[in-house]
Amino acid sequence: CLLSIDPGITRVFFGSDFITVTKSEEASWDFLKPEIFAAIMDFYASGKPLFLDSNAAASMDTAIHEDDSEIVAMIKELLETRIRPAVQDDGGDIEYRGFDPDTGIVKLKMQGACSGCPSSSVTLKSGIENMLMHYVPEVRGVEQELDNGDEDTLLNSQMD
Template sequence: MKWEAGQRRSMFIQTQSTPNPDSLMFQPGRPVMEIGSSDFPSARSAMQSPLAKALFSVDGVTRVFFGADFVTVTKAEEVSWAVLKPHIFASIMDFYSTKQPLFYDAQTQASDTAIHEDDDETVAMIKELLETRIRPAVQDDGGDIEYRGYDLESGIVSLKMQGACSGCPSSAVTLKSGIENMLMHYVPEVKGVLEVHDSDSDEEEIASPTTG
């Protein structure tokens, strides 16, 4: 992975490449999300966060994602990182210097992979694998996965790809295939994985299952 850094005032931000050339991880050297992650696929969805809103105000930014200690920014293909980076560095540094909350409304975000009392053994195993084996690898690439459900009859696990993983078809296919193979290997009841896409109108579209 390629590393770069930007510095202003007393803050030092590192950048790290992702499998998606149009997505970069920006690491401010401090926690971003204490629990879970947040994905902002549009400027409208970013209105709930001062930082996401500021990043979307940079011309060419198309998606923002918050991880535990990084912010992944996705750009339009025709825009150069050389043009965008200084503005993104400035937006992140300005946000942390003003000590604003990450969200306008205080959010208590529960983990989507938390195991509940009414989860059966199969669902509990799926969630544990996602949390301990799969999620760390996806986060290393500047994204995350969100568990959306398991259909007992079909054996299909529904997942949503976030951050860098959602913007690059080739990396998403690779990750999804790897996730599906691991789940099917460790949990024989799993027969496949469906990727869920949320549109701005909050409707869900289901993609075809992978054949891996």
């Protein structure tokens, strides 16, 4: 595991064709880079799969269930087909966390390179919110949902 290389690595995110590694401010890329590269190459040479069932896990959050409303199904479809590929091109991903029909707010979580990126809130508001509101009139806004610990990472990256 890349996180066991050094306590300076704070987050590792795996995409379909990329890996994003986030380090602490104190850690040095000069030291981490060769260690990370070696760990990736060792794993790649092992031939083991990264995930046991990567196809099923890749889009579980946007899988449409029979109890989803038509609005939620449209939101998930847009996230999976239009928004997620664009975010993944920038080394991140996006996770659907829910829709409140009373307020019209879609809850999303930015992941990978996008989770600590200061421009992620602009991406969320300008790009994602505008697209969802355009195609799904019931959507009135998009909010980022943070897990415990993400608030500190986001605040620190915005202060830099």
